[in-house]
Amino acid sequence: MVRLGVAVLVCWLGLAGMAVAETGADAGSGLASELPRIMRGLIDGIRLGLLVAVAAVGLTLIFATSRLVSFAHGELAALGALLAFFLNTGVLGPQLHLIPAAVIAIFAAAVLGTALELGVWRRLRAYGSGPLRVHATAIALAMFLHSILGLAWFRLMPGGALAPFHDYAVQRPLLLGPIRVTPRDLVVISLASLALAGVLVILRHSRVGKMMRAVADSPDLAASSGISVQAVHAHVWLLGGGLAALGGVFLGVTDGISAVMGLRVLALILPAVIVGGLGSVPGAIVGSLMVGTVAEVSALWVSADLALVAVLVVMAVVLQLRPQGLLARSGGATAGPPVRAMRMKAR
Amino acid sequence: MDAGSILLDALDAALGPQAAVYALAAIGLNVHLGYAGLLNLGQAGFMLLGGYGLAVTVVLLSGPLWLGVLVGLGLAAAFAVGVGTPTLRLPAAYLAVVTLVGAEVLRRVIGSRAALALTGGVHGLDGFAEAFYDLNPIPPGDYGLWFLAVGSHRRVWVLLVGWALVVFALLLVRALMRSPRGRTLTALRQDDVAAQSLGKNTFAYKLVGLVLGGVIGAAAGILLAIDQQAVHPVTYLPTATLLAYTALILGGVGRLMGPALGAVVLWFTLTAVDTALNHLGTAGTIDLTQIPPWHVQSAVASLALLVLLLYRPHGLLGTPGHIDETTDPSPPSANVR
Numbered sequence: 001m002v003r004l005g006v007a008v009l010v011c012w013l014g015l016a017g018m019a020v021a022e023t024g025a026d027a028g029s030g031l032a033s034e035l036p037r038i039m040r041g042l043i044d045g046i047r048l049g050l051l052v053a054v055a056a057v058g059l060t061l062i063f064a065t066s067r068l069v070s071f072a073h074g075e076l077a078a079l080g081a082l083l084a085f086f087l088n089t090g091v092l093g094p095q096l097h098l099i100p101a102a103v104i105a106i107f108a109a110a111v112l113g114t115a116l117e118l119g120v121w122r123r124l125r126a127y128g129s130g131p132l133r134v135h136a137t138a139i140a141l142a143m144f145l146h147s148i149l150g151l152a153w154f155r156l157m158p159g160g161a162l163a164p165f166h167d168y169a170v171q172r173p174l175l176l177g178p179i180r181v182t183p184r185d186l187v188v189i190s191l192a193s194l195a196l197a198g199v200l201v202i203l204r205h206s207r208v209g210k211m212m213r214a215v216a217d218s219p220d221l222a223a224s225s226g227i228s229v230q231a232v233h234a235h236v237w238l239l240g241g242g243l244a245a246l247g248g249v250f251l252g253v254t255d256g257i258s259a260v261m262g263l264r265v266l267a268l269i270l271p272a273v274i275v276g277g278l279g280s281v282p283g284a285i286v287g288s289l290m291v292g293t294v295a296e297v298s299a300l301w302v303s304a305d306l307a308l309v310a311v312l313v314v315m316a317v318v319l320q321l322r323p324q325g326l327l328a329r330s331g332g333a334t335a336g337p338p339v340r341a342m343r344m345k346a347r
Numbered sequence: 348m349d350a351g352s353i354l355l356d357a358l359d360a361a362l363g364p365q366a367a368v369y370a371l372a373a374i375g376l377n378v379h380l381g382y383a384g385l386l387n388l389g390q391a392g393f394m395l396l397g398g399y400g401l402a403v404t405v406v407l408l409s410g411p412l413w414l415g416v417l418v419g420l421g422l423a424a425a426f427a428v429g430v431g432t433p434t435l436r437l438p439a440a441y442l443a444v445v446t447l448v449g450a451e452v453l454r455r456v457i458g459s460r461a462a463l464a465l466t467g468g469v470h471g472l473d474g475f476a477e478a479f480y481d482l483n484p485i486p487p488g489d490y491g492l493w494f495l496a497v498g499s500h501r502r503v504w505v506l507l508v509g510w511a512l513v514v515f516a517l518l519l520v521r522a523l524m525r526s527p528r529g530r531t532l533t534a535l536r537q538d539d540v541a542a543q544s545l546g547k548n549t550f551a552y553k554l555v556g557l558v559l560g561g562v563i564g565a566a567a568g569i570l571l572a573i574d575q576q577a578v579h580p581v582t583y584l585p586t587a588t589l590l591a592y593t594a595l596i597l598g599g600v601g602r603l604m605g606p607a608l609g610a611v612v613l614w615f616t617l618t619a620v621d622t623a624l625n626h627l628g629t630a631g632t633i634d635l636t637q638i639p640p641w642h643v644q645s646a647v648a649s650l651a652l653l654v655l656l657l658y659r660p661h662g663l664l665g666t667p668g669h670i671d672e673t674t675d676p677s678p679p680s681a682n683v684r
Contacts (some may be wrong), residue, residue: 069440071388071447123657130671131439132386133660136592139388139447140652143589147646154639263585267451270444278440305459312452319433319441 039179041297047185047254048268049292050192055247056269056276056284057199058240064216064279065236066121067131071138073244074266075145076113080105080245081252081261082149082156089166090156098167098253106245113241116141117234146262153259162256188250195246196285199239203281208235216279267308268295271315277325286327290314349626356622359495361615364502364574367509368567369614372591373598373606374516375563381601382524383556384536384673386443389430390564390591392450395583396422397565398572399457399466405475407465412478416569423565426453427558435553439673442557451585458580471579479573480504509570513607516563521603523559532556537672564591586645593652599664608663616651617644 059073080102086093087101096104120141124134157163173180203209214222215232223229251265268291276287291311298307318325360366372390379385400419404410410418430449434442457466466472483504490497497503523529535542535549542549572578590613598609621640655662660670 067440069444071443120657128671130673132380132384132673133656133670135386135440135443136380136596136670137653137656139443139585140589140592140649140656143585143645144649144653147642147649150639150642151646154642263451267448270448274441274444303459303461305455306461308452308455312448315445315448316433319437319445323433323437323441 036179037300038297041300042293043179043181043185045293045296046289047189047292048296049272049289050189050196051247051250051254052265052268052272052292053247053285053288054192054195054250055244055265056272056288057196057281058243059269060273060276060279060281060284061212061216061236062240063273064281065212065219066125066233068121068134068138069270069278070240071135071266072116072142072145073240073269074264075142075149075262076109076241076244077248077251077265078149078257078262079112079145080109080248081257082153082248083108083245084249085163085165085252085257086152086156089163095166098165102246102249105249106242109245109248110238110242113237113244114234116241117237121233121237122230142262142266149262150259162258164256165253168253184253188253192247192250195243199243199281202239208232212236268292268311271311273325274315275318275326277328280325280328283325283327287325353619353622353626355495357615357619359497360618361611362506363614364505364509364570366610366614367506367513368571368574369590369594370513370607370610371509371516371567371570372564372587373595373610374513374520375560375567376591376595377600377603377606378520378556378560378563380595381605381669382520382529382533382536383553383560384439385435385553385557385560386439387446387557387560388443388585388588389446389450389453390561391583391585391587392426392446392453393423393561393564394568394571394587395450395454395457395578395580396426397568398578398582399472399568400565401569401572402472402475402578403466405478406472412482415475419569420562420565423561423568424558427561428554431554431557435550435557447585450583450588454580454583467578469580471577473577476573476576479508505570505574509574512566512570516566517603517607520563524603528552567591586641589645589652590648593648593655595662596652596655596660597662599662600660601666601669602664605662605664612663613648613651617647620644620647 055073055077059070062068062070062073083105084098084101087096087104088098089095120137121134124137168184171182171184173182174186201209203213211222211227211232212235214225214227215229219229222232248261248265251261255261269288272288272291273284274287275290276283276285291314294310294314295304295307298310372394375393376387376390379387397419400422401412401415404415404418405412426449430442430445434445456462458469460468462468480501483500485500485504487500489499490503497506524533531542531547532552532555535547535552539549542552568583571582575582594609594613595606596609597613598607599605621644624640624643661667
């Protein structure tokens, strides 16, 4: 853990060094004048981190219960954003306000997630499939969704490129001290935090949450306690699909929607869950915040593409020094203490 | 809809340079998935390193063709070591994640504005392939095979070299996998713990397997660059990895001829669908301006891959159950539950 802390510190010092070198290059400007930019970068980073976390939490829960890294999660987020876009802004759509459009999109994604669990993952589990076949299926599914969404986007926006939602698109930023935030940024940050807190509460206190944690710890023990493991998987995918779409809508509000956003989201949530620890929900949140801040702060000085390199470096460092992730226990963990096998009413 | 011309187009493509490219890429993936039991989702990255290694060496450093090829292969080997070192001791999913993210980051960096001077950024590079075509011993003219018009002497040259490379790769893989070390590699795919208890350094074997498959993938990228006479970031999207995987699984993972057969059949099918759509478009039955071709290709291929993985993961030539034989070496237990 000490080695990891040192490595993370080195990464941050490297970034800070880049900042100093950059400011030193400008005649007459000092670090103090860079402070508002850095503050802006941190705020953007926390915002991005929270939005990524909303999608990442679903991914890590799916891994916790079924040991599957769902590569399709990025596309589920994109589906949420695209469907909401069609319902909200699309010329052929019903032109709903963003909020009902988002609710419908989240519901649709949750249903799709459950359908995937029932139709695909349950079948592979029944065959006794190994990790290679399962993950190959996951990437095939992701690419299929990507193509379908790409075709749909081409219909909706023949020009390609990026587009905003109809509502909340242009806003005047507020000034809080040295930082400027738009109202929609604040709303999105609050809603995302609320969603994350909600997930943690569900996992710790609700019956479904406890069953999820039980299955994550040991499906056999959970089953022998009377928990329906199949039902838990379906619920996890319901939650995961809905959360992915919610994250996608948030990202669409702040960054716009495009045909390739699925791949962009995936390239953020995968490092996030690996850094935080596959299977750990608090880990996914912490990892997402780290990935978000690294990406946004790096983007102050280098282009967005190169900022992803910094994220990759952080992921590689964590994998080398603490492969189970920052917050995971060695055996793979979920939020809260392990649920002891106790007699629960069979559903 | 002219069935005859659809079939001819499909046949032409199935034996064409693109099919050879993806046969090579799939052979590399066969070494990874079929023999070593590794899930590499970044084969597009290896192809990219091969193609760009050649292009940058020739265009920027004015190097000869053979040097460009070596640079491309060398970069791929380095990338394999880079992604393999942190992940090969971990469950299979970790390599999958790191290769997927790594290949995409590689593509984004090479296409970025900062790399413009080196790689041509978003526009890519061209004008590096002439040295290859200068080696062409075939006299100028158009060539055909019975009813099939193969094309110009340049295309015939690419075809000959491409498929010769495929044959070479197949022979290489066959020889290596039948050697004692190759047999160790395939054995540790099935039972990593047993191999370790016999004192085999399973990490080293897997790393060598990863490098070998990656280098073959880079060769595929070099062939692609030579055929297209250009390199471009958009060629190396994860779609390229998907196509290679579909070819591999369709043909039969773990069998020597699987990837080559799969590539031929896949390219036949994709071209047939593409040509049929074009015919429907010109006949006015469907509106083609609404459908970009690349998305259709990847939709068909990914759907085929999904169906195959769910219902017939051994494809045409493979042995049933082969793909499920691997278990992850380290805790937590990673068989899907």
